Amino acid sequence: MVYTKEDFQARVGHVDKKQSRLVRRGYTTRIDRNGVIVAKPKAMRLRLPVKGAFLLIVGFFCLKALILSANGPDTYNDRLTSLSNGNAIEVMGARVLAIDPATQFLADQMGPLFR
Structure with missing residues (x-):
């Protein structure tokens, strides 16, 4: 051989x-x-980045709260209304960016920073 x-x-x-x-x-x-x-x-395992996903969601809510506290609720709602009159993607974006209790709470906490 x-x-x-x-x-x-x-x-x-x-x-x-x-x-x-x-x-x-x-x-x-x-x-x-x-x-x-x-x-x-060892066999490959599917590893989910739980901490990274959690930080991404928290960061998204903080960004929404920052924009809400900087612009004020009236201006923010006016912009959401104009966004909801657009195409399907803009309507979906308006639903995601709508003011929810978590965003409102964070915006209330950030409010004194902008006044």
């Missing part, structure tokens, strides 16, 4: 790929029937 340099490089590449998966994901070890210790990479 003749092994060429390409065969050797393919085998080395396979070992490197397996090693990088072991390092990146972590690994579990077990002993097979022959008494050889075998390391296998």
Whole structure:
């Protein structure tokens, strides 16, 4: 059986790929029937960025409250009314940007900063 340099490089590449998966994901070890210790990479898990999503939502509410407290409720509602008269995307944006209790509370807390 003749092994060429390409065969050797393919085998080395396979070992490197397996090693990088072991390092990146972590690994579990077990002993097979022959008494050889075998390391296998852990299965991939779906990881949800809960903290990042929470911070994004809180930041969105803070931005809405900042705009509401800077412009005042009358001006803000006038702009939402003009936005709700547009196309479907603008109407959806007006619904998302509508004043809700959380935004109103945050705007009341930020109010003294702009007066």
